């Protein structure tokens with residue numbers, strides 16, 4: 001790559017550092033000498049530990065992104081938001097009913113949504129966050145669950161919400177309500193669990209456990225493979 | 228964004244695609260497999276390993292990077308630390324807040340134990356969160372735990388410990404049901420039938436998934452439940468040493484608060500190590516898929532306390548790590564991409580391996596294609612081969628990738644590559660620690676009152692883990708560890724707390740002229756570098 005050796009200037013909490021062009025904010029901060037304690041988890045866009053606020057030099061706009069998935073640019077000013085004291089409700093899932101009442105009881109603030117769309121605009125997963133909150137307001141748990149499914153709980157939406165809604169916690173409540181109380185149960189699964197508890201496979205497995213390596217290997221090579 | 232050269236090479240892949248769609252590449256025979264592994268797999272490269280000189284596995288070969296941490300001294304000033312000043316006094320201490328640790332904590336709490344879960348980063352910042360592909364269980368009519376057993380043993384080179392595999396396959400459906408009841412949104416048909424596909428080395432379609440966020444869905448659900456149950460969690464406080472009592476039982480651990488830099492003493496009747504794997508040791512100088520905290524801490528602590536390790540000379544390289552773009556080199560391209568039909572293709576647009584051979588075999592085939600046969604595609608970090616993802620859209624319909632592989636799709640789109648239209652470049656990456664601390668089917672180590680679950684444990688996967696068996700393993704043995712540790716705690720009487728074992732390990736190191744380094748390393752050090 002031609003641009004490989006190019007360096008750019010970035011400002012980490014106001015301090016200037018020269019870092020290689022084209023790397024992620026996370027790798028650039030390490031290159032600059034940081035050893036993360038907070039603000040770094042999976043390093044691959046799954047855990048939401050690395051939310052970052054940044055601004056490009058020619059703009060007043062504050063942007064947010066994941067440090068592990070956003071590339072540095074020349075003149076970027078940035079800081080991480082490693083923690084946010086967000087509200088979370090506690091509940092006994094098995095005792096809840098999948099209803100609007102349940103959502104509002106745990107997160108009454110969803111009714112305060114102003115429809116400003118900030119959350120959707122900044123979500124690094126490009127989710128329609130405002131829409132899933134709107135679905136939650138209507139008690140449409142299935143829609144809230146599906147639309148929020150790819151949420152990595154990075155907290156960036158909540159950090160910008162003027163109504164102080166914690167969208168990702170509403171999302172996980174909806175998903176767990178859906179998974180437990182709305183999605184149809186797998187009948188074949190229940191049946192298999194019954195068979196196992198009744199010991200149906202014990203004999204066959206004990207035979208396999210005692211088998212010589214050669215015999216096992218023979219059976220392994222000869223096993224038929226589902227197409 | 229692909230370079231102009233890459234775009235022109237992609238035309239070759241596109242030209243052969245129609246023909247390849249109809250072409251089934253032959254599977255390798257047992258002899259061919261052995262041959263390719265011995266010639267190309269890093270496990271068989273002589274200079275990548277050396278025998279460890281101290282401890283219960285003295286004389287056995289392991290990768291240098293692992294031996295380095297096993298032969299390190301404690302970070303604690305053993306004589307200076309006052310073990311009487313106990314900060315937490317609990318029934319069960321769980322070390323590690325990934326999937327195995329959280330499942331263990333839930334089961335222990337359910338049994339009435341007081342539980343403390345100590346973890347290094349945030350609760351859930353773990354390899355579990357990153358698993359995309361799926362979790363195995365024989366839940367379908369054409370499948371059975373016995374077939375699952377055979378697949379697992381074959382994958383592991385028939386060296387898995389039979390009792391552990393029996394527990395794995397028999398508990399599997401029970402664990403899926405447990406997760407279903409906790410509200411995990413597995414992908415299902417409208418009638419509730421769980422969707423399942425193949426993974427490398429499976430003979431039945433038994434890979435259950437939640438789109439390609441399977442691990443994240445499991446992890447966030449377990450974490451949410453732990454919060455609901457009020458389980459006490461301390462974050463950014465890794466364990467750095469196990470504590471024993473004067474009768475040789477495990478009796479707690481020393482934690483280190485990464486932020487205040489203070490030590491904390493935990494006394495516990497039973498301890499569960501669930502610290503996960505070791506990808507961040509960058510074995511063989513390889514990039515890795517693993518999270519930031521995967522530094523083999525649990526192995527180091529347990530080894531010093533006298534626990535035996537098994538199969539640590541077997542390291543899993545995932546055949547399809549990202550080879551391009553440079554920003555995300557080493558990150559995982561889930562096996563599900565091959566499960567859905569994408570083929571591996573060389574620079575001439577030809578297949579060179581059946582895509583769903585076991586991981587060790589596929590990785591070796593890619594090494595061979597790039598090194599010996601010189602048919603790799605040049606990338607800034609070396610070589611890659613094509614993974615022909617657009618085939619998925621042709622086989623299963625347009626839009627399948629965005630629907631079934633949203634995490635993957637998003638990852639590449641962030642860097643201007645649309646994998647539904649263009650193939651992607653992959654190369655093997657350090658992925659999984661096949662071995663670990665030896666356990667039995669009750670998740671007990673050889674040290675009284677010390678339990679181990681998940682990637683930190685060893686034996687269940689033999690020398691090579693199948694995809695989907697690890698997410699399963701962490702739930703099966705996490706639950707077993709939690710339940711058994713809580714039961715055991717009811718009868719445990721602890722003596723005086725001591726770090727004598729650490730002292731004598733330090734002495735052993737000294738005698739060998741070792742112990743210049745300090746471990747566990749807790750966090751990798753990438754300062755002044757561009758990390759892999």
Ligand SMILES: Cc1cc2nc3c(=O)[nH]c(=O)nc-3n(C[C@H](O)[C@H](O)[C@H](O)COP(=O)(O)OP(=O)(O)OC[C@H]3O[C@@H](n4cnc5c(N)ncnc54)[C@H](O)[C@@H]3O)c2cc1C
Pocket residue numbers: 322323324325326327328345346347348349351352353354355356357358359360361362363441442464465466467501502503504516517518520521522524525559658659680681682683694695696697698699701747
């Ligand atoms: C990218 C990726 C994709 C994968 N895909 C699949 C898949 O599709 N199917 C499958 O079955 N498996 C998959 N795996 C493997 C599987 O996800 C892991 O092996 C499994 O989740 C490990 O779980 P665990 O709980 O043992 O460890 P982890 O989930 O890694 O949890 C360990 C926790 O302990 C913490 N810790 C570490 N050291 C200390 C310490 N000293 N003190 C306290 N805490 C500590 C860690 O920070 C972490 O939070 C994948 C792995 C990766 C990395």
Ligand code: SF4
Pocket residue numbers: 048122123124125126127129150151152153154155156157158167168
């Ligand atoms: S919905 Fe909110 S918490 Fe979830 S990924 Fe988007 S911004 Fe992050």
Ligand code: SF4
Pocket residue numbers: 112113114115116117118119120129130133157160161162163164165167
């Ligand atoms: S940011 Fe808050 S108020 Fe604005 S649309 Fe989103 S949820 Fe509603």
Ligand code: FES
Pocket residue numbers: 039040041042043044045046047048049050066067068069
């Ligand atoms: S470190 Fe996990 S999302 Fe960035």
